[in-house]
Amino acid sequence: MxxxxxxxxxxxxxxxxxxxxxxxxxxxxxxxxxxxxxxxxxxxxxxxxxxxxxxxxxxxxxxxxxxxxxxxxxxxxxxxxxxxxxxxxxxxxxxxxxxxxxxxxxxxxxxxxxxxxxxxxxxxxxxxxxxxxxxxxxxxxxxxxxxxxxxxxxxxxxxxxQYLWHNRGYRDFQDFLDGLTSRKRKQMRKERDQVAAQGIEFEWRSGGALSEDEWDFVYACYANTYHVRGRSPYLTRAFFSLLAERMPEAIRVVFACRGGRPLAMAFSLQDEACLYGRYWGCLGDFDRLHFETCFYQGIEQAIAGQLQFFDAGAQGEHKLIRGFEPxxxxxxxxxxxxxxxxxxxxxxxxxxxxxxxxxxxxxxxxxxxxxxx
Missing domain, CATH: 3.40.630.30 (Gcn5-related N-acetyltransferase (GNAT))
Structure with missing residues (x-):
């Protein structure tokens, strides 16, 4: 053959x-x-x-x-x-x-x-x-x-x-929190409250709903995570536009905004069973924003979509105390x-x-x- x-x-x-x-x-x-x-x-x-x-x-x-x-x-x-x-x-x-x-x-x-x-x-x-x-x-x-x-x-x-979050049929984020120890439940609530107190709100968008200007922002955030470490990003700007053309239904982007202005983003792909958190970036310094944007928002999205899993990316022991299992x-x-x-x-x-x-x-x-x- x-x-x-x-x-x-x-x-x-x-x-x-x-x-x-x-x-x-x-x-x-x-x-x-x-x-x-x-x-x-x-x-x-x-x-x-x-x-x-x-x-x-x-x-x-x-x-x-x-x-x-x-x-x-x-x-x-x-x-x-x-x-x-x-x-x-x-x-x-x-x-x-x-x-x-x-x-x-x-x-x-x-x-x-x-x-x-x-x-x-x-x-x-x-x-x-x-x-x-x-x-x-x-x-x-x-x-x-x-x-x-x-x-x-x-x-x-x-x-x-690696670390993977499992959806055990949670009704909402509070239902997930109810399954945690008291100390960890309080810690997560505190982290989320700290982000909310900064006036930051979140908006989820699918790939077909983003303009080229918004993709410019996504790429700037993504590339910045490499630049701050003195490295060049693996992906080019054109990759995101091409992917949005060809697979818009699989793309999920959450924007962290204050006063209508985007501050950070997390880019994910999704299939029938799993939300895959892939890229994140922020163009400022905001307390606890990484945890909210990359973890808690993804958990909420997985629960809302009745997905079985949320894969928030490789490495990171800090995922363990937030419910991601080895x-x-x-x-x-x-x-x-x-x-x-x-x-x-x-x-x-x-x-x-x-x-x-x-x-x-x-x-x-x-x-x-x-x-x-």
């Missing part, structure tokens, strides 16, 4: 890609990936060279797909392998380029091996030496991808820990060099024990009353 390589996802119709089994999250849709490419957020000069793999039947119908990139660095992945690359550099081994199956700049677990992807894996593993690629990495997998990769020789699993994430790594594979395997075995122990200990910091979580 033919295996094709795409250097542009627009070389295949959106309906064909989106019909592949596993394209269930907004990040995997043709509209999202094409917006990344056409906006220049990935592609030439970014270190993310598009190399999507497709498996077709004899009539050209799409059977399987992998969102795949040839990486020249490890920026924007959120599964940190800089130490592996540095060890290779010191040993005189080439670590880059490498193949990465992932959604750029998106540490959200989900399907990665779309459809019947085993032949694609076979093809990629066999072709690594000829292509001069050090390895193949698959980041933030779902249980289906875990089962496929866990049954293949040479693949090393890596664990991480969950284990997985990535998988196939490394060509035998010495590197042995060394990384030993490291990952120790790291997995530490991550599991951390996640178990983190559950003790959750604010729920006994029996309510």
């Amino acid at each position: 033919p295996i094709l390589t795409l250097s542009r996802i627009t070389d295949i119709p959106a309906h064909s890609w989106d019909a592949v089994p596993g394209v269930t999250q907004p990040f995997l849709r043709h509209g999202f990936l094409s917006a990344l490419e056409e906006s220049g957020s990935v592609g030439i000069g970014s270190g993310w060279q598009v190399q999507h793999r497709l498996l077709c039947d004899g009539q050209g119908a799409l059977l399987a797909a992998m969102p795949l990139y040839l990486k020249l660095h490890s920026h924007g992945e959120y599964v940190f392998d800089w130490a592996w690359a540095d060890a290779c550099r010191r040993a005189g081994i080439d670590y880059y380029p490498k193949f990465l199956c992932a959604v750029p700049f998106t540490p959200v677990s989900g399907p990665r091996l779309l459809g019947e992807a085993m032949p694609l894996l076979d093809h990629l593993e066999a072709g690594l030496p000829e292509l001069g690629v050090s390895g193949l990495h698959v980041n933030f997998t779902d249980v289906h991808s875990d089962a496929l990769l866990g049954g293949r020789a040479g693949w090393l699993p890596r664990l991480g820990c 969950r284990i994430t997985r990535s998988w790594h196939y490394l060509q060099h035998p010495g590197l594979r042995v060394a990384v395997d030993a490291f990952l075995q120790q790291e997995r024990r530490e991550v599991l122990a951390y996640a178990e200990a983190a559950r003790q910091a959750l604010p729920y009353r006994q029996g309510s979580a």
Whole structure:
């Protein structure tokens, strides 16, 4: 069966890609990936060279797909392998380029091996030496991808820990608060009251309801979170307009305003089950505004929409005391060099024990009353 390589996802119709089994999250849709490419957020000069793999039947119908990139660095992945690359550099081994199956700049677990992807894996593993690629990495997998990769020789699993808010059928935010310990309930109310006392109000908008001027503000906030740390933003301004064109129904933006003037924003995507908080930014300094905009507003939105989950982004232990529960994430790594594979395997075995122990200990910091979580 033919295996094709795409250097542009627009070389295949959106309906064909989106019909592949596993394209269930907004990040995997043709509209999202094409917006990344056409906006220049990935592609030439970014270190993310598009190399999507497709498996077709004899009539050209799409059977399987992998969102795949040839990486020249490890920026924007959120599964940190800089130490592996540095060890290779010191040993005189080439670590880059490498193949990465992932959604750029998106540490959200989900399907990665779309459809019947085993032949694609076979093809990629066999072709690594000829292509001069050090390895193949698959980041933030779902249980289906875990089962496929866990049954293949040479693949090393890596664990991480993120935080996810679960909706247990709450009627409203107060119903959620009622399930917390008294101290944590008072803390959250105090934080929300501090924001309200500053005269700040919130407005939720869908992607199709924003003007280009409002998208300019969204981007300015997003970019500022990088600039204050002396870094360049991963996404370009054009990405947001392209995404609003192609997937407006999936976009949710909340604006924090005072006197009708926007001060901050949080950008999310939504599907039938989950609200995914992705980007935030503020063009001033306001007490507790980050917690309200990024966490409490999202919880309220998830409850109002009867969504099962709210994923507020990677990392951040401060999420624990606000009701976000630890969950284990997985990535998988196939490394060509035998010495590197042995060394990384030993490291990952120790790291997995530490991550599991951390996640178990983190559950003790959750604010729920006994029996309510």
